[in-house]
Amino acid sequence: MNGLPLVLVELKNAASENADLKSAYQQIQTYKATIPTLFTYNSICIISDGLECKAGSVSADLSRYMAWKTADGLKEASRFKPQLETLLKGMLNSATILDIIRNFIVFEKSKKEDSKTGLIQIQTVKKLAAYHQYYAVNKAVHSSINASGIHGDKRGGVVWHTQGSGKSLSMVFYSGKLITSPEMQNPTIVVITDRNDLDDQLFDTFASSVQLLRQEPVQAENRDHLKELLKVASGGIVFTTIQKFLPQDNKSVYDQLSDRKNIVVIADEAHRTQYGFEAKLIDQKDKETKEVIGKRIAYGFAKYMRDALPQATYIGFTGTPIEGTDVNTPQVFGNYIDRYDIKDAVDDGATVRIFYESRLAKVNLDEEGKRLIDEFDKELELDEEVSDKQRAKTKWTKLEAIVGHQDRVKNLAKDIVTHFEKRQTTFEGKAMIVAMSRRIAAGLYKEIISLRTQWHNDDLTKGAIKVVMTTNSADGPEISRHHTTKQQRKDLSERMKDPADELKLVIVRDMWLTGFDAPCLNTMYVDKPMRGHNLMQAIARVNRVFKDKPGGLIVDYLGIATDLKKALAFYGEAGGKG
DSSP states (O other): OTTOOOEEEEEOOTTOTTOSHHHHHHHHHHHHHHOGGGGTTOOEEEEESSSOEEEEOTTOOGGGOBOOOOSSSSSOOOTTSOHHHHHHHHTSSHHHHHHHHHHSEEEEEEEEEOTTTOOEEEEEEEEEOOHHHHHHHHHHHHHHHHHTSTTOOSEEEEEEEOTTSSHHHHHHHHHHHHHTOGGGSSOEEEEEESSHHHHHHHHHHHHTTHHHHTSOOEEOOSHHHHHHHHOSSSOOEEEEEGGGGSOSTTOSSOOOOOOOSOEEEEEESTTOTTOOOOEEEEEEEOTTTOOEEEEEEEEOHHHHHHHHOTTOEEEEEESSOOOTTOOHHHHHHOSEEEEEOHHHHHHHTSBOEEEEEEOSOOOOOOHHHHHHHHHHHHHHTSOHHHHHHHHHHSTTHHHHHHHTOHHHHHHHHHHHHHHHHHHHHHSOOEEEEEESSHHHHHHHHHHHHHHOGGGOOSSTTSOSEEEEBOOOGGGOHHHHTTBOOHHHHHHHHHHHHOTTSSOOEEEESSTTSSSOOOTTEEEEEEESOOOHHHHHHHHGGGOBOOTTOOEEEEEESSOOHHHHHHHHHHHHHTTOOO
């Protein structure tokens, strides 16, 4: 293109059994070593054996090379048609390739610190959008421009892309392209999550893509900071949690922050129950005596967001489908713009399969126990801050006492250690244990290290097993010793993501069950009641592509099979293929 070698295509002979995609990929690695100047201007590398054909970036592993499955973005090409032909028509036509180079390539820097020497190594990875990201983002941009126009209804729509298929990067590509759209006149983008840890994870993804976004994103520290950030004439990318849209002093109206039309609100996991308009009566309590002194009207967050930004356009990105009973999400965000579900992602190699195994240590629950699980699950829908207060008051402590019985926790620890060590001999990887409470998490840790003392280390930068959670003053010393700060959890996260690090096993309660991306994680031990999209999000932690990882494994200790079937059935009803 203008004399610059922007695309490198390595073709192998389809008739030769040794000339496959792997040998084409290896050939490109040889070029990188022998003629590095060939890649100075490179945007895309393509490998093909005449039938199969995949594209990736100059720094991508073979597992990250993806096929381009459609020539026009409207329907998938026949699987009997050579992939090379589809890619040439779909990806390498002049309009698409210029769009990709301009809007769909990011450079991500990752920092790695050597714990022994203290030396910091910074690696830059070039990431190229897959076909499903490219077409979904373009549809979303078009939909948002229409929705924010004179006759628009301010509902940009919902993009449903299954977890692990690059949803966060799609949000970056979408923001980058929207910012440069002349129709939007330098918009302000507000990215909303419902948890602080998700806010941090998504912010990090955006912060490492500053070149594409052409500006530094900013996290709102509190309500006042959020108000200050949104009182601008144009531009800006603001990150906030939805809880910051709660009015102060028990008011039922949120202050208007801006009536500009070129504000776009992006909601991560757009189907949460908080996005409602309905009014409800809640108790008003005396601050000192905690006695109920009256009632006040409270609304769902969607109403408060509309108060604050009445002319803004709303778009949702979700990894799980919208439930049929959820009337709020379509009301706030509109209907699906694009779907890319589990089956699509597995077929394309964007994620790996998830396998299920049922193990011992199950609990036989009576009717009351089942009812308690239902109550517990409803509380999972609430936000983190509210749910902790609620949990202290509910009857689920009885269920927690059954699940967390000392003898059961001992058996559980024994079985997990045996299973994990056996699994390591077949395929080395890392594992996560999901416990029902902080007490059970701490007890399980104690039992596991009594069986494998060499796994324990008081130093957070060492040891093969850690508990990832926060604690409070009422938890007692046994639990409080596992308290971690935000920075410590970030450090543990880096250790967990590093396949070479000795940290192999983490015990969590709520943290890292959404948004956490560690490709080398291949096993999840579930000992906590979960259902619906909470369950679907949790199990997706093990579906990331990593080297020759054949799949992720969910090991069930609490009989979640029925809930898993229900969640998958609802997935199908929502229009997913599998």
